[in-house]
Amino acid sequence: MHRAAQRRIIIPFLLPALLLLGVFFLYPLVRTVDISFTEWTRTGSYHYVGVENYTRVVDDPGYLNALKNAFLFTLVGGCMLFPVAIAIAWALNQRIHGERFFRFVVFAPVVLSAAVVALMWKFVYHPTLGLINPALEGLGLGALARTWLGDAATALPAVAFVTVWHGIGIWVVLLSAGFERLPPDVLEAGRIDGAGEWRLFRSVMLPMLRDLFRILVVLWIVQSMQAFAFVFIMTGGGPFGSTDIVGTLMYRVAFERSEFGYAAAMGVVLVVIMLIVAQLVNKVMKRDELQY
Amino acid sequence: MSSSTDVRPVPAAGRPTPPPSRRRRGRGGRRQGSDRAPFRRFHLIIYLLLGAVAFSTAGAFAWVFNVSMKTNTEFIGTRPWTVAEGWRWENYTDAWSAANVGSFFGNSVIVSISATALGVVLAAFAAYPLARIPFRGSGLVLSVFLLGLMVPWMVTFIPLYVTMQDLGLLDSRLGLALVYATYNLPFNVFVLVGFMRTLPGELEEAAAVDGAGPVRTFLRIILPLMGPGLASVSIISFLQNWNEFFYALVLIHSPERMTLPLGLFQLGQAADYGTNWVTLFAGMMITVVPVLLVFALLQNQVTKGLTAGALKG
Numbered sequence: 001m002h003r004a005a006q007r008r009i010i011i012p013f014l015l016p017a018l019l020l021l022g023v024f025f026l027y028p029l030v031r032t033v034d035i036s037f038t039e040w041t042r043t044g045s046y047h048y049v050g051v052e053n054y055t056r057v058v059d060d061p062g063y064l065n066a067l068k069n070a071f072l073f074t075l076v077g078g079c080m081l082f083p084v085a086i087a088i089a090w091a092l093n094q095r096i097h098g099e100r101f102f103r104f105v106v107f108a109p110v111v112l113s114a115a116v117v118a119l120m121w122k123f124v125y126h127p128t129l130g131l132i133n134p135a136l137e138g139l140g141l142g143a144l145a146r147t148w149l150g151d152a153a154t155a156l157p158a159v160a161f162v163t164v165w166h167g168i169g170i171w172v173v174l175l176s177a178g179f180e181r182l183p184p185d186v187l188e189a190g191r192i193d194g195a196g197e198w199r200l201f202r203s204v205m206l207p208m209l210r211d212l213f214r215i216l217v218v219l220w221i222v223q224s225m226q227a228f229a230f231v232f233i234m235t236g237g238g239p240f241g242s243t244d245i246v247g248t249l250m251y252r253v254a255f256e257r258s259e260f261g262y263a264a265a266m267g268v269v270l271v272v273i274m275l276i277v278a279q280l281v282n283k284v285m286k287r288d289e290l291q292y
Numbered sequence: 293m294s295s296s297t298d299v300r301p302v303p304a305a306g307r308p309t310p311p312p313s314r315r316r317r318g319r320g321g322r323r324q325g326s327d328r329a330p331f332r333r334f335h336l337i338i339y340l341l342l343g344a345v346a347f348s349t350a351g352a353f354a355w356v357f358n359v360s361m362k363t364n365t366e367f368i369g370t371r372p373w374t375v376a377e378g379w380r381w382e383n384y385t386d387a388w389s390a391a392n393v394g395s396f397f398g399n400s401v402i403v404s405i406s407a408t409a410l411g412v413v414l415a416a417f418a419a420y421p422l423a424r425i426p427f428r429g430s431g432l433v434l435s436v437f438l439l440g441l442m443v444p445w446m447v448t449f450i451p452l453y454v455t456m457q458d459l460g461l462l463d464s465r466l467g468l469a470l471v472y473a474t475y476n477l478p479f480n481v482f483v484l485v486g487f488m489r490t491l492p493g494e495l496e497e498a499a500a501v502d503g504a505g506p507v508r509t510f511l512r513i514i515l516p517l518m519g520p521g522l523a524s525v526s527i528i529s530f531l532q533n534w535n536e537f538f539y540a541l542v543l544i545h546s547p548e549r550m551t552l553p554l555g556l557f558q559l560g561q562a563a564d565y566g567t568n569w570v571t572l573f574a575g576m577m578i579t580v581v582p583v584l585l586v587f588a589l590l591q592n593q594v595t596k597g598l599t600a601g602a603l604k605g
Binding site: 002005007008010014016017018021023024026031034088092096100101102103104107108111112113114119120124129130134135173177222225226229232233247250251254260263264267268270271274 | 334335338339341342345346348349350351352355356359367368371372373410414415417418420421422425427433436437439440443444445446447448449450451452453454455470471473474475477478481496497500505506507510531534535536537538541542552553554556557560569572573576579580583584587588591594595598599
């Protein structure tokens with residue numbers, strides 16, 4: 001009787017959430033695939049063109065450039081992110097003074113909107129009104145000054161740096177939780193055997209955290225492949241397409257050129273590529289599970 | 293354990309090493325000063341590293357604040373770190389009313405609060421049967437929710453745009469709130485199901501013996517026990533909704549309905565071509581300060597919610 005009463009609430013409890021999910025997520029998701037096989041006109045009428053959009057995507061130099069930039073962004077950002085995040089997480093676990101303050105400062109940018117952070121850094125990078133170039137000149141390093149966001153060589157790393165600056169707090173929190181769950185007796189044993197902190201870090205902590213690293217690397221890849229706000233606000237994809245990524249390209253194709261079908265195909269290809277890459281990374285980094 | 297994790301003894305070098313268990317349990321606030329590790333040489337490196345991070349963050353905000361106190365001519369004419377000549381609070385009132393930051397702020401409050409409330413309430417209702425009532429297809433329903441965590445949600449923007457147009461929800465705050473609530477659901481359901489599964493199974497049986505129906509059991513017994521979980525998902529959803537940029541850009545066109553991130557972006561575009569920088573900087577401060585204050589109060593909740601969602605469950 002109790003079970004029967006419970007069964008009666010299943011549908012009414014689930015329905016509202018499923019309804020929202022259906023209308024605003026599942027239906028659009030299915031329709032994205034459908035739209036990717038059509039060609040839209042500016043008036044909103046459309047007709048099916050089969051796989052034409054997909055064959056176009058594959059040879060579109062603009063799309064290939066966007067993909068290349070997305071990978072580069074992921075790679076450059078990852079190289080900036082992980083060493084620093086691991087160092088900070090390790091440092092915060094050393095029971096130092098002012099730990100709460102440092103945790104606050106490291107995490108604070110995370111709670112700010114990407115729009116504000118991007119705008120702020122756009123000005124920080126500004127060649128004459130910003131902070132970086134005048135500071136370099138002040139230090140006598142004027143030769144290093146450049147138009148950071150206007151130079152095809154530096155724009156992508158500059159945007160990647162801001163993305164990392166904004167989000168590093170999340171990764172520090174997750175890594176920190178990993179450090180905290182390391183078994184104290186193993187670390188203790190290491191200390192008794194005379195291992196210094198560096199040795200413990202390199203030979204005990206890093207190997208034991210490998211599973212966590214694997215998850216975080218996959219998360220980073222998935223997340224940075226869909227970066228949008230920073231690139232859109234700071235450079236809009238320029239200069240000369242050097243920061244154009246799939247998100248900004250899709251947005252332009254859809255709303256400036258009104259080619260909805262083509263933009264949808266770009267999105268579907270991105271999802272497929274992302275799933276493949278995530279699987280690959282997961283496999284490459286997989287070792288036997290550690291139990292502790 | 294694999295060989296790479298074995299601790300190999302290191303030939304005892306230099307200083308004899310350290311003290312008994314330095315392990316701590318439970319974080320934030322409850323540690324006393326006496327509990328801290330004694331200062332050691334390598335701590336200097338830690339302080340330098342963390343100090344640099346803290347300096348960059350604080351410096352960036354100090355700079356924004358300083359510029360927000362300047363005049364436009366001062367901003368162009370002086371070196372970036374020159375301290376503003378006076379306290380020009382009128383930049384803030386200009387930003388608030390003339391540049392519409394007040395209205396953006398109001399829109400953001402309305403949209404984020406309603407979306408967060410809707411997303412959390414619906415997720416709590418949906419999570420209950422998924423976590424505690426065995427039924428056929430529950431695994432399937434749960435994976436449909438979790439699909440939302442795996443598919444990059446940005447990809448669906450074209451049909452979403454078309455759907456919103458068909459429903460007459462394009463360029464409306466209601467439409468934006470519904471979309472945000474939907475995109476909060478997968479994470480909220482995922483975390484709340486995890487939390488609910490940890491509650492003991494006797495709860496419902498005891499309630500049934502006492503004559504409570506399932507709805508009553510859920511509202512009076514399960515929900516009150518979910519306090520920390522609900523707080524976590526509410527805070528994280530709210531932050532996400534407050535800061536969301538992409539869907540606001542796609543779905544909202546009229547300036548009077550824009551949220552803060554979108555409004556500031558528009559202001560930034562205008563500053564690019566015009567000369568009104570200081571108002572933009574004041575607008576940024578107005579956007580940033582309340583969020584940072586709330587975060588300072590709820591720091592532990594926010595970070596705990598994050599680890600609960602990402603690592604457990």
